[in-house]
Amino acid sequence: MQFVCPQCKSELRREEGGYACEACGLHFPVICGIPDFRLFADPYIDIAADRAKGEALERATRGMSFAEAVRYYYSITPDDPADLAELWTARALAEVAIAREMLAFHPGEGPVLDVGCSTGAVLIAAGGGVGVDIAFRWLVLGALRLREAGVAGQLVCANAEYLPFAGELGARVTSFDTLEHLRDAPLAMREMRRVGQSLLLTSNNRWAPLPEPHVHLWGVGWLPRAWQVGYVAWRRGDLHPYRIQLRSAREGRTLAREAGWTGVAAEAAPLFAPQMSSVAQRVLAMYRGTRRLPGMSWLAPRWMLRA
Numbered sequence: 001m002q003f004v005c006p007q008c009k010s011e012l013r014r015e016e017g018g019y020a021c022e023a024c025g026l027h028f029p030v031i032c033g034i035p036d037f038r039l040f041a042d043p044y045i046d047i048a049a050d051r052a053k054g055e056a057l058e059r060a061t062r063g064m065s066f067a068e069a070v071r072y073y074y075s076i077t078p079d080d081p082a083d084l085a086e087l088w089t090a091r092a093l094a095e096v097a098i099a100r101e102m103l104a105f106h107p108g109e110g111p112v113l114d115v116g117c118s119t120g121a122v123l124i125a126a127g128g129g130v131g132v133d134i135a136f137r138w139l140v141l142g143a144l145r146l147r148e149a150g151v152a153g154q155l156v157c158a159n160a161e162y163l164p165f166a167g168e169l170g171a172r173v174t175s176f177d178t179l180e181h182l183r184d185a186p187l188a189m190r191e192m193r194r195v196g197q198s199l200l201l202t203s204n205n206r207w208a209p210l211p212e213p214h215v216h217l218w219g220v221g222w223l224p225r226a227w228q229v230g231y232v233a234w235r236r237g238d239l240h241p242y243r244i245q246l247r248s249a250r251e252g253r254t255l256a257r258e259a260g261w262t263g264v265a266a267e268a269a270p271l272f273a274p275q276m277s278s279v280a281q282r283v284l285a286m287y288r289g290t291r292r293l294p295g296m297s298w299l300a301p302r303w304m305l306r307a
């Protein structure tokens with residue numbers, strides 16, 4: 001695949017072990033077969049530590065299945081409690097089935113470009129494409145997942161705000177529950193527009209009458225933005241500083257329009273969780289049956305944009 005400089009978008013020179021931009025004087029290594037085009041790190045781990053963790057993970061998980069590798073990842077990440085780790089493993093394994101359901105809402109031509117791809121479930125559901133994520137360590141597990149599924153997808157470590165692709169990519173862009181984590185969501189939306197011909201995006205809803213999904217506190221989204229960080233720090237001093245910015249469906253639609261997307265439609269997102277109980281399945285099916293009623297995009301746990 002042809003990459004461009006994530007910063008200035010000029011052509012890159014191949015060099016020993018990676019790529020270089022002559023104009024910017026930047027070097028981008030390829031590690032464990034994954035090019036790393038990040039200009040800044042994710043908030044939880046710096047770039048050097050993320051690469052070291054990914055390389056150690058690659059060595060330790062050789063010969064493991066994807067499921068074993070995810071369990072191993074949580075076993076070496078003591079920040080994440082064991083009871084949640086089992087739930088998260090089950091959810092990670094269900095992601096391919098969920099991605100298949102979601103892609104049905106996004107037909108079209110062009111390669112799938114999944115922004116915030118984590119371990120690449122969308123690429124497996126699509127049978128290929130390009131996945132971008134800021135977390136190198138998760139992409140290493142994604143490479144194992146793609147190999148296990150026999151899918152040839154391209155995984156790229158990069159910032160959503162600085163995509164290393166030329167404008168001619170013509171991608172079918174997907175991005176699931178990533179927007180709220182971004183440092184600069186308007187810039188990322190413009191980047192997706194630059195390389196994309198269509199968009200399917202979901203995000204957790206600011207106004208949903210549910211606990212905030214990342215910190216499990218009620219009412220965070222209903223507070224003025226300037227108070228949210230202090231409120232979360234007060235209630236949950238044990239967590240990382242709150243950097244998430246939940247938006248309403250209307251705010252998401254405005255962002256997409258300002259980025260140049262046309263024909264933007266916002267609605268309550270369908271929810272799927274095949275790893276959960278049959279009772280939960282019935283509740284979700286009922287929800288999907290009602291999600292197009294008036295007002296649902298305002299109250300739903302997640303909203304979805306199509307453009």
Ligand SMILES: [Zn+2]
Pocket residue numbers: 005006007008009010021022023024025026
């Ligand atoms: Zn450059």
